[in-house]
Amino acid sequence: MTISWTDEQGHSRQLAWLSAAQQAAPQRVLAVDDRCTADAAYRELSQGTALLWQGDYHNARQLLQAITRRIARSAAKGARKPAAALAPTERFHRERLARAQRARLLGQLLLPCEPGYHIALRRAPDVQAACEAAYGPSPAVPFALSLRELLGVLGAWQWFLRGVEVPALGARIHPHYGVFAPVRSEYLDLLAAAALPAPPPQSAFDIGTGSGVIAALLARRGIPRIVATDLSPAALACARDNLTRLGVSAGVSVEEADLYPEGRADLVVCNPPWLPGRAASALDAAVYDPDSRMLRGFLDGLRAHLNPGGEGWLILSDLAEHLGLRSREELLGWISKAGLRVLGRSEIAPRHPRASAVDDPLHEARAAERTALWRLAAA
Structure with a gap:
């Protein structure tokens, strides 16, 4: 599977797609960088457009946190009834649906990677060992993966190391x-x-x-x-x-x-x-x-x-x-x-x-x- 987008010069670009959860490759992709605001990013994600990050790695993490806060605020505003007013079963299903929607949106902020699990961004950490444990051998071609999934991979790697x-x-x-x-x-x-x-x-x-x-x-x-x-x-x-x-x-x-x-x-x-x-x-x-x-x-x-x-x-x-x-x-x-x-x-x-x-x-x-x-x- 691959993802495709058009760069600022109008050239068609493509990357292989990698997902440990076997998620389908996003169909609509927009390349963004440090100039992209959290509001603009949230708007694009809500409309079904994945964002391929091309700025600073730590800024991408901060953007993910900002989008998470916007999702929470939007969910609170859109709730027709407060959780306390719902029956336990309704409350459970609403929480599951909210978590699934949050995961879907947050999973669409993507990172470009080079073979060997090298993240092609400024200030990116070394993730090779963690990624090899989760994904296996690196693809031989440049690829993209979800930042949210990568953070899960890095967290799991720390659990594995510490026990x-x-x-x-x-x-x-x-x-x-x-x-x-x-x-x-x-x-x-x-x-x-x-x-x-x-x-x-x-x-x-x-x-x-x-x-x-x-x-x-x-x-x-x-x-x-x-x-x-x-x-x-x-x-x-x-x-x-x-x-x-x-x-x-x-x-x-x-x-x-x-x-x-x-x-x-x-x-x-x-x-x-x-x-x-x-x-x-x-x-x-x-x-x-x-x-x-x-x-x-x-x-x-x-x-x-x-x-x-x-x-x-x-x-x-x-x-x-x-x-x-x-x-x-x-x-x-x-x-x-x-x-x-x-x-x-x-x-x-x-x-x-x-x-x-x-x-x-x-x-x-x-x-x-x-x-x-x-x-x-x-x-």
Whole structure:
């Protein structure tokens, strides 16, 4: 894919297009530089025109921040009802729509790059290592990418270098780009504290392993044979990397699979996305589960993949219930329909900052949220 525009001399120009999120190349592009005001930029973006920046790199970042403020002001003016007047479900959908529209607009401020991930702008930073981790080898021709996406790549690179401290592991997990970081550690505390089935399980499945943190925790708890599955190539590579870093890779097999691997296990653990809804990006896929596909697939397949006397552990937040997206009765119905019974349930309150942020439009739901570990067995 390519983008095309006309320069100030009237010459037609073209660049290859690069997007880790596989976003389509913008159809209308206007070249701008430091002379472009935030108001003019916002007007062009709102009309569907992408802006190819040709000025100073730091000025481009400041412009992005200025446009973000204008988007927020416009959204506040255009809201027909204040958030407090809406039902929780309406509030949630309005916030999702606003975030999607903001991401679409901000994603249209573009940067020109040379092969080797060299940003062809004044005062541009060295982004080669971060970009190679996210995109792979550099294109061999000049190309353009989204500044907003690049900032996400650079942020993810810092997460990877520093790692995320996981108290339940007593170690750090290093998330790769496009793989959800285990920043909400309360669900891992539930997993670490839950009593293992008796006799002690000799095998376990970690369904949808992501960063590999659950498989690592199960290995640290002494389960000798673990199979961790995922469909995402980025997640599979990330899990293998973290399991090797933690010194537990010998007992864990990481396999590409849509939910279950072959065979049965004494313990099957799944932490599916907590909210039903369409995922708009790779990171979204760790939060949103279209039609609760993964949740229902885990429940429907669990009985056939448990050894006699085995248990399935479902880690799930009830945020969807507080937002009116799924009821507790619906979840219990799916469990019963899958031929399962509930052995027990433990829960924990969230500790992340948004749970106490009173200015968050979803504050009431977040404050009431609890994350639970459901212990399931064949009925």
